[in-house]
Amino acid sequence: MIKYFQILFEWKTYIITALAVISFSNFMAVLFGQTIPGVFLAFFKVAGEYVILGAVFVFALIWIVKAKPHHRPKKYSVVIFDVYGKKSQIDGIRTEFKTHDVAWSFMKQYKKAYPLYNFALVSDNQKSEKPTIFRYI
Structure with a gap:
């Protein structure tokens, strides 16, 4: 019987050691396979979203600054x-305007009234020697 208890005690030690190791x-395995990577993945997922969102806002801001006309003409x-194709004069028509829309509207009327003439909507730019043509009909 003592031999049986010795064998059982030896196996008990091995079983407890094996269970402790397992x-x-x-x-x-759970710590390094799920917990730590889960924390890092959650952090980098949120950080990646913020980086992408920040890049979108920076791109939009640059686009708005570049797309906005910095100097609008005050006279058309x-x-x-x-x-x-040579410059000409027609008596009795208005050629100076303060806004783009009004000048464009008058140009369309002039084209209907004088179909053999072409009209260009221009403005003098301070940075350029030549006038800038906005529309041509």
Whole structure:
């Protein structure tokens, strides 16, 4: 009977040691396989979202700054061209305007009234020697 208890005690030691090693290895596998990577993945997922969102806002801000006209002309002129493409004059029509929309509206009316002439909506730019043509009909 004593021999039986000795064998059981030896096996009991081995079983407890094996269970301790298995439970510790399971704990380490869960810690390094799920817990720590889960924390890092959650952090980098949120950080990545903020980086992408920040890049979108920076791009939008740059686009708005570049797309916005920095200098709007304060005076528009309608230049008249004859059939041969040379500048011409027509008596009794208005050629100086303060807004783009009004000048464009008058140009469309002039084109209907004088179909053999072409009209250009231009403005003098301070940075350029030549006038800038906005529309041509």
